[in-house]
Amino acid sequence: MKLSKNAAISESGLLFNPVTGESYTVNPIGVEILNLLKDEKDLDQISKAILEKYSTDRVSFEKDYQDFIGMLQHYKLLERNETTKA
Amino acid sequence: MKRRKLNIAVTGLNAIDSPGPGVSVIRALREAESFDVGIIGLSYESLEPGIYMHDIVDRTYSIPYPGAGIDMLLSRIEYIHEKEKLDVIIPNFDAELYPFIKLESKLKDMGIHMFLPTMHQFEERHKVNLNDFGKKYGISVPxxxxxxxxxxxxxxxxxxxxxxxxxxxxxxxxxxxxxxxxxxxxxxxxxxxxxxxxxxxFIHGAEFNVTGLGDGKGNTIAAVPMRKQYITDKGKAWGGISISDERMLDMTRKFLRNTKWRGGFELELMKNKDGELYLLEINPRLPAWIYLAVGVGQNIPEALVNLAIGEKVPPFSDYAVGKMFIRYAWDMIVDREEFEQISIYGEL
Missing domain, CATH: 3.30.1490.20 (ATP-grasp fold, A domain)
Structure with missing residues (x-):
């Protein structure tokens, strides 16, 4: 999965979909994950980056990550990427 | 180089909870790069705010309601033209388009230009005929x-x-x-x-509008889609954001290509939860939010005037996505004498 090419994410955490005109706010860790998705990083790479920076375990992170991905899919903000896995 | 000055008459100076497009159209005209303007307001009622906005409207004349008949309107325009030497009129209400379309050739003979849909286009897109319109042009309508x-x-x-x-x-x-x-x-x-x-x-979903300009030959001169962000209880956008939905732009180009639409317009669209797009209404004039189009790089009223006076107008190719308009209301303090002047003499 990667962030839709249409989605624009600001440093402060405003996520804007220029096709639908919808906007969402995400917290700073959300911004980090979105930027990693935008760079087409896969789950292992994203997990590694977050676990290096924050004191959490992989199981907790992956649970929250899948919730977050589910929400992004619900709002049609993700695109499939054949070369990466979510 | 000194720019040509055009005297342009504009209607729709009202600003109730369903505001007229006049003031926004005039703001756009005052920012035109290809000509200077003198703005003549045409009003129906003495409390239309545009009448009293002297930095927006230079002079205002009251005109008869469409119900008074075409002859009354023509005679009033002849009087105004004698005083103001009008170059262009931009009517901004659906209800007044019928008499103005009827008068288009007479006004042209007087040297007054307009850029309006033909009577056939005006009638065909009427909401009364929307089912047939959708079938004929292959556009989904409720x-x-x-x-x-x-x-x-x-x-x-x-x-x-x-x-x-x-x-x-x-x-x-x-x-x-x-x-x-x-x-x-x-x-x-x-x-x-x-x-x-x-x-x-009733289509459940999100509301969108597209405003634009057709050259009457099937070409899209301008098109800007907007998502309504703040909607009043009259269903009017009080805030909106420019978007880049290619399907909306395709539908707009299809509408213009198939109907050879002449003039400004607003498409009212609804997108349901499955992403299907429905055309709810075609307004045969510029909308009250037209200034957003100017703000994103397409001065549609300026282009419309240039088409009206016979200039060549290249199509706009781009606009800024993610720009918002947020409307506000503003209380003006007005001397009673001004109200008296427009109410009694029909001129200010």
Whole structure:
């Protein structure tokens, strides 16, 4: 999965979909994950980056990550990427 | 180089909860790069705010309501033209387009230009004819039915499910959740705008508008889609954001190509949860939010004036996505003498 090419994410955490005109706010860790998705990083790479920076375990992170991905899919903000896995 | 000065008359100076486009159109004209303007306001009522906005409108003249007939309107325009030497008129109300379209060639003979849809285009896109319009041009429209008689309301239940939209022929629309509400809105809207009433299938979803300009030959000169972000209880956008939905732009280009639309317009669109796009209405004029188009790089009123006076206008190729408009209301302090001047003498 990667962030839709249409989605624009600001440093402060405003996520804007220029096709639908919808906007969402995400917290700073959300911004980090979105930027990693935008760079087409896969789950292992994203997990590694977050676990290096924050004191959490992989199981907790992956649970929250899948919730977050589910929400992004619900709002049609993700695109499939054949070369990466979510 | 000194720019040509054009005297442009503009209607729609009202600003109630369903504001007229006039003031926004004038703001756009005052920012035009290809000409300077003198702005003549044309008003129907003495309390239209644009009349008193002296940095927006140079002079205002009252004009008769469309119901007074074409001859009355022509005679008033002849008087105004004698004093102001009008180059262009931009009518901004649906209800006044019929007389202005009828007068277009007479006004042209007087040296006054307009850039309006043809009578055929004006009639064909009417919400009364939306079903046929959708079929003819292959554009998805919600199912609708025209009714003239309150007694036919009960039979609607076999064709429509609740809620359904009850619409006036020019303005106003209400969502009805029962036959009793359909009857109430039928009476209320027909008392104001006359018959027929249009019953339309209710499409759940998000509301979008596209404004633009067709050159009358099938070409898209301008097109800007907007998502309504803040909607008043009249269904009007009080805030909106420019978007880049290619399907909306395709639908707009298809509409212009197939109808050879001439003039400004606004498409009212609804996108349901499955992403299907429906055309709810075609307004045959520029919308009140037209200044957003200027803000994103397409000065549509300027292009419309240039087409009206016979200039070549290249199509706009781009606009800024993600720009918002947020409307506000502003209380002006006005001397009673000004109100008196426009009310008694019809000029200010």
């Amino acid at each position: 199912h609708s039915k025209v009714i003239y008689d309150l007694n036919t309301v009960h039979s609607l239940q076999s064709e429509f499910s609740f809620p359904m939209i009850v619409k006036g022929k020019f303005y106003d629309a209400s969502i009805a959740y029962s036959i009793e509400q359909v009857k109430t809105y039928f009476n209320k809207i027909s008392a104001k705008w006359g018959l027929p009433i249009i019953i339309q299938e």
